[in-house]
Amino acid sequence: MTTSPVFAVADGMGGHSGGAEAAAIVVGELAGLGTQTWLRPEMLLAAVQRAAERVATLADGSPGAPGSTLSGVALAEQDGMACWLVFNIGDSRTYRLSNGRFEQVTVDHTKVQELVDGGRLTEEEARTHRARNVITRAIGAGTAGPPRLDLSMMVAGRHDRLLICSDGLTGELTEQFIATLLLDVADPQAAAEALVHDAVAAGGRDNVTAVVVDVVELVSTVLEADADSTAPSLEVFGSAGDIGTLPDAALAGRGA
Amino acid sequence: MKKTWVVGEHYALVRPQVVVVVSADVAITEILQMWERLDVVAPDGLGGLLDVLAEVTGRAVRALPDFAMALLDEQGLHLAVRGCFDAEITLADASTTTMRGSEVSTWAERNFVATLVSTVRLGGAGTGSVVVPRLPAIGGVFPVQDLRLVLSEEGRFDDMPTAPPVRVQEPSGPAVPVASAPHFISGVPSAGSRPSAGPVLTTQQSDGALVHHDGHTQMQLPDSTGLDAHVAGGSPGSGQDGPLVLGLLCGSGHANPTHRTDCRVCGLSLSGEGVRMPIPPLGWLHTSAGESIELVQNVVAGRDPRASRIEGAAMPRLLPLPHSHVSGTHVEIRLEGWSVLVADLRSTNGTFLQRAGQPVLRISATPQLLVSGDVVQLGHGVDLRFEELP
Numbered sequence: 001m002t003t004s005p006v007f008a009v010a011d012g013m014g015g016h017s018g019g020a021e022a023a024a025i026v027v028g029e030l031a032g033l034g035t036q037t038w039l040r041p042e043m044l045l046a047a048v049q050r051a052a053e054r055v056a057t058l059a060d061g062s063p064g065a066p067g068s069t070l071s072g073v074a075l076a077e078q079d080g081m082a083c084w085l086v087f088n089i090g091d092s093r094t095y096r097l098s099n100g101r102f103e104q105v106t107v108d109h110t111k112v113q114e115l116v117d118g119g120r121l122t123e124e125e126a127r128t129h130r131a132r133n134v135i136t137r138a139i140g141a142g143t144a145g146p147p148r149l150d151l152s153m154m155v156a157g158r159h160d161r162l163l164i165c166s167d168g169l170t171g172e173l174t175e176q177f178i179a180t181l182l183l184d185v186a187d188p189q190a191a192a193e194a195l196v197h198d199a200v201a202a203g204g205r206d207n208v209t210a211v212v213v214d215v216v217e218l219v220s221t222v223l224e225a226d227a228d229s230t231a232p233s234l235e236v237f238g239s240a241g242d243i244g245t246l247p248d249a250a251l252a253g254r255g256a
Numbered sequence: 257m258k259k260t261w262v263v264g265e266h267y268a269l270v271r272p273q274v275v276v277v278v279s280a281d282v283a284i285t286e287i288l289q290m291w292e293r294l295d296v297v298a299p300d301g302l303g304g305l306l307d308v309l310a311e312v313t314g315r316a317v318r319a320l321p322d323f324a325m326a327l328l329d330e331q332g333l334h335l336a337v338r339g340c341f342d343a344e345i346t347l348a349d350a351s352t353t354t355m356r357g358s359e360v361s362t363w364a365e366r367n368f369v370a371t372l373v374s375t376v377r378l379g380g381a382g383t384g385s386v387v388v389p390r391l392p393a394i395g396g397v398f399p400v401q402d403l404r405l406v407l408s409e410e411g412r413f414d415d416m417p418t419a420p421p422v423r424v425q426e427p428s429g430p431a432v433p434v435a436s437a438p439h440f441i442s443g444v445p446s447a448g449s450r451p452s453a454g455p456v457l458t459t460q461q462s463d464g465a466l467v468h469h470d471g472h473t474q475m476q477l478p479d480s481t482g483l484d485a486h487v488a489g490g491s492p493g494s495g496q497d498g499p500l501v502l503g504l505l506c507g508s509g510h511a512n513p514t515h516r517t518d519c520r521v522c523g524l525s526l527s528g529e530g531v532r533m534p535i536p537p538l539g540w541l542h543t544s545a546g547e548s549i550e551l552v553q554n555v556v557a558g559r560d561p562r563a564s565r566i567e568g569a570a571m572p573r574l575l576p577l578p579h580s581h582v583s584g585t586h587v588e589i590r591l592e593g594w595s596v597l598v599a600d601l602r603s604t605n606g607t608f609l610q611r612a613g614q615p616v617l618r619i620s621a622t623p624q625l626l627v628s629g630d631v632v633q634l635g636h637g638v639d640l641r642f643e644e645l646p
Contacts, residue, residue, distance in 0.1 A: 041571050078574060079549075081574070098560070107564075151566045152563055152564040152566060153562065153563045153566065153572065153574060154560070154561070154562040154574070155560060155561060155562075155574050155576050157560070
């Protein structure tokens with residue numbers, strides 16, 4: 001999904017075509033939010049809720065109900081200030097490169113992340129732990145109740161670069177490698193393609209999807225006071241690279 | 257306010273609207289003296305209670321023994337903890353919050369709208385492994401490990417039993433019950449036993465079984481505890497009307513906390529019954545850079561502030577303070593009921609509270625109540641000033 005104001009990766013899971021369908025449903029609901037400049041958190045939550053209800057109908061009672069992860073950002077606004085509304089459920093990730101600092105801004109919903117949080121596993125051990133692919137939250141995949149989406153909010157910087165990716169990318173490439181590449185390759189499309197290419201070359205067993213979002217221009221309306229500040233001028237350039245090594249790889253926005 | 261206790265090494269002084277737990281290094285004679293004092297005159301707020309404690313122990317206010325205290329009056333439930341004691345508060349919406357005396361050099365204080373509080377546990381770190389009975393208390397002095405207060409739905413003193421009264425034997429422990437209770441109450445409901453508002457969910461695999469999917473990513477179904485917690489939190493879409501708070505409306509329709517006798521906006525005198533109302537704006541935050549923010553939602557401030565893992569759609573307001581000595585995410589202003597609280601978010605250079613006529617206080621991760629005129633300082637002249645708080 002690479003259409004402003006929402007940039008996201010949904011990674012399907014579940015046998016046969018169910019996973020791909022689940023991811024497509026999630027992406028469809030997000031695309032249905034339209035292309036207004038800003039998104040409000042409740043609109044995002046409602047779209048994910050609708051997606052979860054539709055994904056639940058894919059389950060046919062056999063083990064391994066279809067499901068999808070979801071990670072990404074949406075542009076949100078607070079008193080004229082542009083913010084990133086960061087969302088996550090499952091083990092896809094969103095990173096931010098800002099002023100030379102590269103960091104993951106989502107927290108994985110995985111068994112190993114719980115062990116790391118509990119101090120029972122180091123980050124390095126987690127990378128190679130045999131249970132690293134066990135996730136604890138998802139849209140669908142047999143979960144009952146409303147989807148438990150993590151939300152966070154941060155101020156958008158005028159030089160921010162965001163990376164949204166499936167676990168197939170971070171499973172193969174170290175964060176150091178990813179950070180260096182994102183710093184080196186100026187063009188977002190080229191950066192996304194290089195990341196996916198390298199992850200696949202490194203032996204990518206899972207599907208690999210990466211979206212790189214660059215802020216090109218950010219015009220704050222905070223100081224332009226009153227009446228006519230309804231249409232802040234903000235431009236974001238999105239780009240995506242995608243190679244599906246498994247049939248249920250899903251990158252939303254493709255062809256949309 | 258129902259009270260139960262577990263036998264242990266501290267002393268608890270229990271009166272209908274006041275509870276004080278102190279460490280056993282306070283002489284029993286001093287505690288009994290305090291008991292007598294409180295029998296004669298009700299304390300004037302937490303401050304009055306602290307004065308009594310200082311007086312009977314003969315210590316300066318800054319050298320008081322470790323304590324945990326709770327006081328219920330028409331202005332709400334007031335809690336204070338110091339030293340080895342904690343207060344664990346379960347709110348009516350089943351969320352919990354903890355005040356730790358060990359995190360502050362003096363003591364930590366918080367005020368709650370009593371109707372929003374379900375239970376409070378006052379005490380030291382739990383012993384956990386030993387199974388000891390939890391016993392009811394009406395009044396007296398008890399040797400306790402901890403003391404639990406259960407507030408009734410209305411947040412008022414309520415001695416009417418909700419279950420048929422059950423007579424029990426005198427506690428077998430070394431308790432010194434001073435007042436003879438007409439009856440004790442058993443089966444005190446805990447927050448967890450309340451009927452859940454959400455739908456009842458069942459999981460066929462609550463044992464944490466792995467669900468195998470595409471041969472790579474697998475899903476582990478949450479255990480039932482996780483589900484219950486989520487159900488109690490409500491669905492994301494259900495909270496759009498926002499929480500309600502008990503308050504008084506003046507003749508001009510301004511919202512006021514129930515403890516006020518005149519309107520905080522127009523000064524008209526207030527009378528009549530409290531009504532449930534949406535939480536109104538709680539005043540203003542002015543930054544030293546000249547920005548003004550109306551307090552209608554939590555505020556997270558810092559050099560590059562981030563609000564993480566937010567539940568529901570209620571977003572905090574982000575307040576960027578572009579100064580190099582300010583931490584990325586430095587301080588949070590939290591709105592709870594009628595209260596405006598400040599908490600440090602593990603900042604590098606600290607957060608300080610300047611209140612007229614008082615020494616500057618360092619703010620810890622334990623939320624501290626703010627009043628009008630307070631200035632929260634982040635160093636190097638970066639200040640947040642609070643005005644028109646309720």
